[in-house]
Amino acid sequence: MTNDEAKALFKKNIQSVEIGTHNYCNRTCTFCPLSVEGVNRRNFKNTIFMKDEMYENIMKQLSEINFAGRLDFSRYHEPTSHKKYILEKIKIAKRYLPSVKISLNTNSDYINKEYHQQLVEAGVDSFAFQAYMKNGANKFDEDEVFKRINYITDRLSAPRIDKEQHRNKEWIIYKLPERFKGKIHARNYWVNGVNRAGTVLDTNYTRTKPCTSMNKGVYIDYNGSMTACCDMLTPELHSKWEVGNLEKQPNIFLNYTSKFYTKFRERITKAEWYPNSPCIKCKRDVRGSQAR
Numbered sequence: 001m002t003n004d005e006a007k008a009l010f011k012k013n014i015q016s017v018e019i020g021t022h023n024y025c026n027r028t029c030t031f032c033p034l035s036v037e038g039v040n041r042r043n044f045k046n047t048i049f050m051k052d053e054m055y056e057n058i059m060k061q062l063s064e065i066n067f068a069g070r071l072d073f074s075r076y077h078e079p080t081s082h083k084k085y086i087l088e089k090i091k092i093a094k095r096y097l098p099s100v101k102i103s104l105n106t107n108s109d110y111i112n113k114e115y116h117q118q119l120v121e122a123g124v125d126s127f128a129f130q131a132y133m134k135n136g137a138n139k140f141d142e143d144e145v146f147k148r149i150n151y152i153t154d155r156l157s158a159p160r161i162d163k164e165q166h167r168n169k170e171w172i173i174y175k176l177p178e179r180f181k182g183k184i185h186a187r188n189y190w191v192n193g194v195n196r197a198g199t200v201l202d203t204n205y206t207r208t209k210p211c212t213s214m215n216k217g218v219y220i221d222y223n224g225s226m227t228a229c230c231d232m233l234t235p236e237l238h239s240k241w242e243v244g245n246l247e248k249q250p251n252i253f254l255n256y257t258s259k260f261y262t263k264f265r266e267r268i269t270k271a272e273w274y275p276n277s278p279c280i281k282c283k284r285d286v287r288g289s290q291a292r
Helices: 003-013 052-064 083-096 113-122 142-156 252-256 259-268
Strands: 016-019 070-073 101-106 126-130 171-175 182-187 217-220 225-227
Touching: 003 252, 016 052, 052 083, 052 252, 070 083, 083 101, 083 113, 113 142, 142 171, 142 182, 217 252
Parallel strands: 016 070, 016 217, 070 101, 101 126, 126 182
Antiparallel strands: 171 182, 217 225
């Protein structure tokens, strides 16, 4: 496939690009692969950042197709942990992609009113503020969750949540006033979560249903590795299932249309799993019934 053909296919199909700009996270939630033995991303001093050249190249290439979908700063890291860095990266993205919608997923530990405003001014269009419980928690405690939500609202100088409107839910979504550009999420992952490609939670599950939930997005980790979905953690756990790599092939469009990426995508939409594929154990789209 030529580069122009690859560009056209990417532009036609892809609505979101999820990117991890470094490998650090200050948390090891039990429902996240970062808590798995052998995965250690908690050393702030040893943070590994995406190469500046790689990041800018991604933005430049997306600008060539006038990408106007969603750019998610998410993946398996805490994007707000390095303030100067993330503000710079958001500004670069907006410079190359003025029409893109930038979303930021954060555990909310570093957020305050001033920092939030700086992120908005840099170009963030929407926030997903996660109200996680403490590291090591293995069950949902509603009262603790409400305390955490109000801790976040207080840090933002936002209205506190009305607890009575949100009780007895597996997934609390508290929409903040418009000026905050976001929602606070508190989710009972132990009942209503995904098992992150079989790495956490109900790992004995065997999937029979096909998956089409990732057909509209691409997922890039800090080292340039690309996965077929947001659940896999390529650098530490799923390197065998890497469907692209911007270190080896710097063209995002040619990675997206590579033979393995294309074949992998085709197979999961038909539930024709590769032997020992993480997809076999994945519970994506198989969740509790009382969410939200």
